[in-house]
Amino acid sequence: MDPILLYKIILCVIVFAVSLGIAAYMTWGERKIAAVLQDRVGPDRAGPFGLFQPLADGLKMFMKEEMIPGASNKFLFILAPGFFMLTACMTSVVIPWGSGLEINGTVYPMQITDINIGLLYLLGVVSIGVYGIMIGGWASNNKYSLMGALRASSQMISYEVAMGLALIALVMWTGTLSLGEIARQQDAGWANVVYQPLGFLIFLICAFAETNRAPFDLPESESELVGGYHTEYSSMKLGFFLFAEYINMFISSAVLATLYWGGYNFPFQHELGLEGNTLAIIQTVVLFAKILIFIFIFMWVRWTLPRFRYDQLMNLGWKVLLPLAIANIFFTGIGMYLFGKLG
Amino acid sequence: MLTEYAFWFLSFLAVFSALTMVVTKNPVYSVLSLILTFFAIAGHYFLMNAQFLAAVHIIVYAGAIMVLFLYVIMMLNLNKFEDEKKSLFMNSLSVIAGCILGFVLLAVVKRTDELTIVAKASSAEVGLVENLGNALYKDYLLPFEMASVLFLAAMVGAVYLSKKEMV
Numbered sequence: 447m448d449p450i451l452l453y454k455i456i457l458c459v460i461v462f463a464v465s466l467g468i469a470a471y472m473t474w475g476e477r478k479i480a481a482v483l484q485d486r487v488g489p490d491r492a493g494p495f496g497l498f499q500p501l502a503d504g505l506k507m508f509m510k511e512e513m514i515p516g517a518s519n520k521f522l523f524i525l526a527p528g529f530f531m532l533t534a535c536m537t538s539v540v541i542p543w544g545s546g547l548e549i550n551g552t553v554y555p556m557q558i559t560d561i562n563i564g565l566l567y568l569l570g571v572v573s574i575g576v577y578g579i580m581i582g583g584w585a586s587n588n589k590y591s592l593m594g595a596l597r598a599s600s601q602m603i604s605y606e607v608a609m610g611l612a613l614i615a616l617v618m619w620t621g622t623l624s625l626g627e628i629a630r631q632q633d634a635g636w637a638n639v640v641y642q643p644l645g646f647l648i649f650l651i652c653a654f655a656e657t658n659r660a661p662f663d664l665p666e667s668e669s670e671l672v673g674g675y676h677t678e679y680s681s682m683k684l685g686f687f688l689f690a691e692y693i694n695m696f697i698s699s700a701v702l703a704t705l706y707w708g709g710y711n712f713p714f715q716h717e718l719g720l721e722g723n724t725l726a727i728i729q730t731v732v733l734f735a736k737i738l739i740f741i742f743i744f745m746w747v748r749w750t751l752p753r754f755r756y757d758q759l760m761n762l763g764w765k766v767l768l769p770l771a772i773a774n775i776f777f778t779g780i781g782m783y784l785f786g787k788l789g
Numbered sequence: 790m791l792t793e794y795a796f797w798f799l800s801f802l803a804v805f806s807a808l809t810m811v812v813t814k815n816p817v818y819s820v821l822s823l824i825l826t827f828f829a830i831a832g833h834y835f836l837m838n839a840q841f842l843a844a845v846h847i848i849v850y851a852g853a854i855m856v857l858f859l860y861v862i863m864m865l866n867l868n869k870f871e872d873e874k875k876s877l878f879m880n881s882l883s884v885i886a887g888c889i890l891g892f893v894l895l896a897v898v899k900r901t902d903e904l905t906i907v908a909k910a911s912s913a914e915v916g917l918v919e920n921l922g923n924a925l926y927k928d929y930l931l932p933f934e935m936a937s938v939l940f941l942a943a944m945v946g947a948v949y950l951s952k953k954e955m956v
Contacts, residue, residue: 522821562917563918566844570844570848573847573848573851573856574851576856580856580863584817592863596860596864599860600860602856606852606853
């Protein structure tokens with residue numbers, strides 16, 4: 447078998463397993479962080495520090511009774527959580543997880559595929575991600591589910607616009623759509639957040655909205671909509687919806703770290719006297735540290751800020767973030783002119 | 790070889806899902822099969838090395854426009870399909886119209902010389918973003934700008950129509 451192909455398959459399996467594992471332990475982390483912020487102990491029964499809690503939760507999800515509402519559309523009802531999970535996992539293929547491992551003289555890049563439209567691929571997957579929620583909410587044949595699905599779709603469409611415009615400014619500055627290239631550029635110079643602070647802020651807010659996290663978790667706001675789009679779901683189908691949200695959060699953190707915070711690069715990495723594979727492994731560890739920081743911010747915000755009202759959410763998306771993103775493009779253009787970056 | 794298999798698979802998928810979209814009675818299934826059609830067509834773009842076009846096709850059509858379609862259908866709650874009876878006159882008219890369209894398509898196919906070329910991949914660089922950008926902003930700048938002005942006019946018109954209080 448072709449060694450490159452074999453390597454890619456192994457890398458795919460590793461990335462898949464790592465995203466699932468991290469997502470599982472994010473549920474534990476979320477409950478621990480919530481506990482700390484609310485001055486509680488949090489889960490501590492299963493294993494030391496409650497570390498086996500995700501396993502217990504997963505087992506519970508699998509063992510629970512499976513309910514499919516009689517009046518629902520069964521095919522779409524079953525399809526929706528699977529589709530949501532699929533789109534959540536699809537984004538990880540374009541993220542550069544490290545610079546590259548050298549084995550027997552061949553350099554194996556730690557990125558599953560470095561397509562030259564990586565950013566567009568990212569936007570595309572994000573934009574079709576809403577179908578899982580919409581189909582699930584509609585197929586449940588429940589008015590709360592439908593309301594949740596409609597809210598989710600309008601919210602995600604609104605924030606995709608600002609997100610895309612924030613990315614356009616980044617693309618203008620870096621001059622490439624490939625995530626691998628963006629990460630390599632930040633090795634030579636500063637991290638992109640130095641040049642694109644406003645773009646980073648807009649992208650961060652939109653990432654919160656796209657992953658349906660508080661303060662933007664209106665699609666599932668329990669005080670108004672029972673459980674939102676997954677009201678009728680039970681057992682592992684509900685587990686898939688909740689789990690996919692954590693995978694989305696993990697991937698968003700990875701994207702944020704790669705695009706704006708230098709990816710796997712860290713300051714003074716070439717002055718340490720480390721070479722080749724040692725440096726590559728440390729870079730991957732650094733990337734994961736950055737990702738964990740962003741995941742912490744996601745959870746910190748959830749347990750700190752109250753939920754938006756729906757009109758406030760729409761106003762923020764269309765009347766604040768969108769004009770800001772356009773202004774950011776304008777200022778980026780001026781900056782490129784001043785720094786002589788125009789070709 | 791693999792490309793050819795992919796071509797046949799995508800073509801089958803595109804035609805099948807397009808037919809499903811027309812035939813099915815449930816409007817939500819219609820929208821979903823139309824989305825599948827868009828994916829199949831995006832796959833064809835990929836086969837022809839037009840990666841940018843494929844990605845934009847997915848983002849714009851499957852990701853934005855069809856979401857709005859689905860949104861509207863869910864809002865209107867068109868779950869129950871009423872099998873309305875149409876008169877014989879209307880039915881025969883639609884058959885005639887369909888036949889005329891079929892003849893036009895047949896004429897196009899008959900006048901095409903190169904029917905045997907299956908998914909001829911153009912050179913690998915054509916679909917790259919840089920080349921597409923250069924072509925759009927250097928060779929075809931005027932048509933490109935005209936099209937964007939047209940879109941702006943349509944947008945302004947839509948906003949004007951949807952305003953409740955007419956000025």
